[in-house]
Amino acid sequence: MASSSSANSKPSSRVYQPRLHWWRALKEWLWPILWVALLAGSGILGTWALVWLTRIPPVPNCEEMSRLSSSNDRIYCARTQSRSGSPQDLTAAILLTANWPKIHSDYEEAQKVLTEASQKLMFLASRRVQAGDLEGGVELASSIPQNTPLRKPAQAAIYEWRQEWSSGETLETTLATAIERRNWDTANETLQNLKLLKSDFWLRDRFQYWQRQLQREQRSWTSLIAARELAGKGKPEDYLEAITVARQVDLGSRVWAETEKDINRWGEILLAYAMVQWKSGNLEEAVTAAQKVPPNPNHGPEAQTLVRFAHAQQLASSALIQKAASTPTYAELFALREAIRAVEQIPADSPLYQQAQTFRQDWQAQLADASRLQLAQMVARLGQGQAYQLAIAQARAIEPDRPRRIQAQTLIAQWQKELERIADRPILARSDQLARPGTIAALEQAIAEASQIELGRALRADAQARIADWQREIQFIEDRPLIDEAVALAEKNQLREAIEAAQKVQPERALYARAQSLIADWTRTIEIKEDQPILDEAKDLAYEGNLSAAIALASQIGPGRALYSEARRAVALWEDERNYIWSIWESDGAADSDEPTSDSEFE
Structure with a gap:
């Protein structure tokens, strides 16, 4: 029985052994797992706290x-x-x-x-x-x-601004009244009072505005007074000049209303004079007077016709003055069109009709030629060869008997020059390219290329300037060794040989002036070297009292030598000393001869 019981218990122990092993393993890992969980939780909590503490708070909505x-x-x-x-x-x-x-x-x-x-x-x-x-x-x-x-300072500033504004407006009212009454002294005094205000608006803006107004009114009034003085002489030519002067009055000035009345009144006087001259057969004088008459629908038919004809001639004359320019302008075309339109309004029954038609035909010819030339100029502005050729063809269509023939020929000459520039510019570009290496052969090729531009061509002067520069460069290259050789000899103190080498540079060569300058310096150095001992010896003799000998020795230095001026100054000084000594001897009666026996100089 016992053995049987023990046999039955062995399988049961084997069943519970794995469970016991698992429980023991769990107990061994429980605390590490628990600590890891605690650490992880602490880290997560700390990170969240840090983020919460460091996050930027939401920006408040300032609009609400x-x-x-x-x-x-x-x-x-x-x-x-x-x-x-x-x-x-x-x-x-x-x-x-x-x-x-x-x-x-x-x-x-x-x-x-x-x-x-x-x-x-x-x-x-x-x-x-x-x-x-x-x-x-x-x-x-x-x-x-x-x-x-800042409430009180703000209110104080408001009060000050309003006070100053009131003062400024009062001054402006006074100033406007003074200008209206032409009381210039009061106006100037009031204008200066504006400078007493503090605001830039019054000191700068309004002061400058009223200063311009005052100057304009004074100028306008002066012009009106001058015009009235001229008109007061009563002669037709004085009325003409008076209207011219009066029209210098500024249209925006207060004086213009009076000026306009005077101009109209003087114009009526001139118109009456012009009508008298016209009916007397003096049409030129009548037109000259009528040109200054302002248009007025109240004039009679004959007067309006004369004024219209005179103004048409004035417009056409301004266009003909502008014709002196080489290019027709829009102002010129407009003046001609207006002149033609003016004479076309002259009725057929007017005595001026036939003469107006003659002028109209001439002005129409002027307008046609000017329009053709302007079209040609617009084409020429394209700046291409074909454009210039087309412009020249347009201008040549103006025949010799046309009024714009000379102007057309002037433009044709300009455009032909442009064609020559277009044709010859590649030649200059090639010559510049050939000259770029800077050698004699390259420069000679460049000169030959540029010489293809013939005399009278537009770029001939540019070509000749380049040729002259390249010839100078060739001369520099050819003569530079001679200058270098001369300088090298001079550095060796062989000055005469250096001069001979530099003299090989011929006149009119690029380095000739440089060679002559070096020769002059070296010649001076040689002369100083030769003459300095003579001058030094003469000075020694003078110090020893032998003035006559010193003078004679220093006089050996001839004119043109480097030390000649210094030698002459020394001789003059020594002669003065010798003359002084002689004068003393003569005054003392000690000189029986020209020189004392005790002084070797006078032996």
Whole structure:
């Protein structure tokens, strides 16, 4: 039985052994797993806390800000709006920071923002006033609330601006009245009083405006007075000149209304004179007088015809004056068209009709030729060879008997020159390319290429200038070794040989002037070397008292030598000393001869 029981228990122990092993393994890993879980949880919690602490708080919506918002948000929005600098934002910043209780923890910060925004707003208000917008500046300054630091300064500024504005407007009224009455002294005095105001608007803008007005009125009045003085002489030519002077009056001046009346009155006088001259057969004098008469629909038919004819001739004359220019202008064409249109309105029964038709035919020919030349000029402006050829063909269509023939020939000559430039420019480009290496052979080829441009061509002068430069370069290359050889000899102190080498450079060569300069320097050096001992010896003799011998020795240095001037100065000095000594001897009666026996100089 016992054996049987033990046999039955062995399988049971084998069944529970794996469970026991698993439980023991779990107990061994439980604490490490628990610690890892705790560490991971702590890390996650710490990371979340760090992110929460360092995250940027949401930016407050300043557009929806009110007094119920937090103080930090209001200060933030006020500071942001103050930085923008716009009047609306500055006003909003002031409203957000105004009237905070002093016990508030952010009171000082709010005051700083309030003061800064108020100062900026006052600056903008002042700028508006300086620019002439008084009401705009007052509106900005008035937006500063009560019980704020800059409220009183703002109100004081508003009062000052209004006072100054009132003073300025009063001065302007006085100034306008003085100008209207031509009381120039009062006007100038009042104008200077504008400088006493402080605002740039009055000091600069309005002062300059009224200064221009005053100057314009004075000039206009002076012109009118001069015109009236001329008209007062009563002669037709004086009326003509008076109208010319009166038309210098500015149309925007107060004097123009009077001036226009005078011009019309003088024009009527001239018209009457012109009609008398016309009926007397003096048409030229009549036209000259009628040209100054302003058009007036109230004139009679004959007077209107004469004035129209005179104005047509005046327009055509201005076009003919412009014809001196090489190119027809739009103003010239317009003047001719207006002149033709004016004479076409002259009725057939007018005594001026036949003469007007003669002028009309000439002006139509002028207009046709000018239009053709203008078209040719427009084509020529394309700047291409075919365009110039087409323009020349257009201009050549104007025959020799046409009025614009000379003008056409002038333009043709200009366009032919342009064609020559187009044709010869590649030759100059090739010659420049050939000359680029800078060798004698290359330069000679370039000269030969540029010489193909014949005399009289448009680019002949440019070609000759290049040829002259390249010839000089060749001469430089050819003569440079001679100069270098001469300089090398001079550096070895072989000056005479250096001079002989430099003299090989012929006149009219590029380096001839350089060679002559070197020769002159070396010649001077040689002469100084030869004559300096003579001059030094003469000076020694003079120091020893042998003045006559010193003079004789120094006189051996001939004119043109390097030391000649120095030698002559020394001789003159020694002669003065010798003459002085002789004068002393003569005064003492000690000289029986020309020289003393005790002085070897006079032996």
